[in-house]
Amino acid sequence: MQIPEWLVGLLVSSVSSATIVAAVAWLLKSWIGERLRAGIKHEYDDRLEQLKAELKKQGDENLALLKSEIDRQAEKLRIASSSFSDVQRAVIQKKISAVECLWLAVIEMRRLTPAPIITSEVLTRSELLGVYKGPLGDDIRAIEFGLISKFFGEVENHRPFLGEVVWSQFASMASLMGRIVYLFRQGRVDPEKLVWYEDQGILQIISVLFGADLAGEFRNLKHSQIRWLNAHFDRQLFSTIDIFLSGREFGEAALQHAEFALGAITRPSPVP
DSSP states (O other): OOOOHHHHHHHHHHSOHHHHHHHHHHHHHHHHHHHHHHHHHHHHHHHHHHHHHHHHHHHHHHHHHHHHHHHHHHHHHHHHHHHHHHHHHHHHHHHHHHHHHHHHHHHHHHHHSOHHHHHGGGSOHHHHHTGGGSTTHHHHHTOOTTHHHHTTTTGGGGGGGTHHHHHHHHHHHHHHHHHHHHHHHHTTTOGGGGOGGGOHHHHHHHHHHHOHHHHHHHHTOSSOHHHHHHHHHHHHHHHHHHHHHHTOOOOHHHHHHHHHHHHHHHSOOOOO
């Protein structure tokens, strides 16, 4: 349906110019507002995407740095752990070698012990006093002081890997046997020294090595003194070596006793 021209003219003539201006202004304002909003939204979206990209880039870089640092620390830990394991294996091997050397020295000590000393444990006191005049006289005269140093063998070279407790026990036994050799050498001028198991120096070492109770048991022996010493020494040494090689701690008391024992065997023994 067409609007009559006279009606259009009437409507146009009835609308004031102010109204037209106001309408145009409203339209322009709306259009400009929409453009501004669209521009702002577009800029916001661009900035948001840019910020996201920057954060992602930063995150990737930080993640890469973190991963690199973790890998670096892990490698350091691996190297340290490997080095520690290598050192530990080397130390354990040194300890085992030291113990083997010590036990071979114990066996050698017994092999080197002169026959008259071993025989003395089956002789009576009176027989010992006259032993220089009997069949063993020549063998006793052949005993050399050099045996004392031979009893220690090469063990002292391994001392750093034996620990003080193991070393003190071995050193005490070697010193005890060395003292017996000394007494037999002196027996040619003082026969009383041939009764070595009554010597105060010997009894002192036995007390330090095995304790007062076993020292009392030793004093009451009538024979087999050498075998008694060897049996109790072996039992004690094996127990100590077991603790030593297993890595268990000896405790402060054992360490103090080892220090005391080493001090005791280096002090001059009383001579009756």
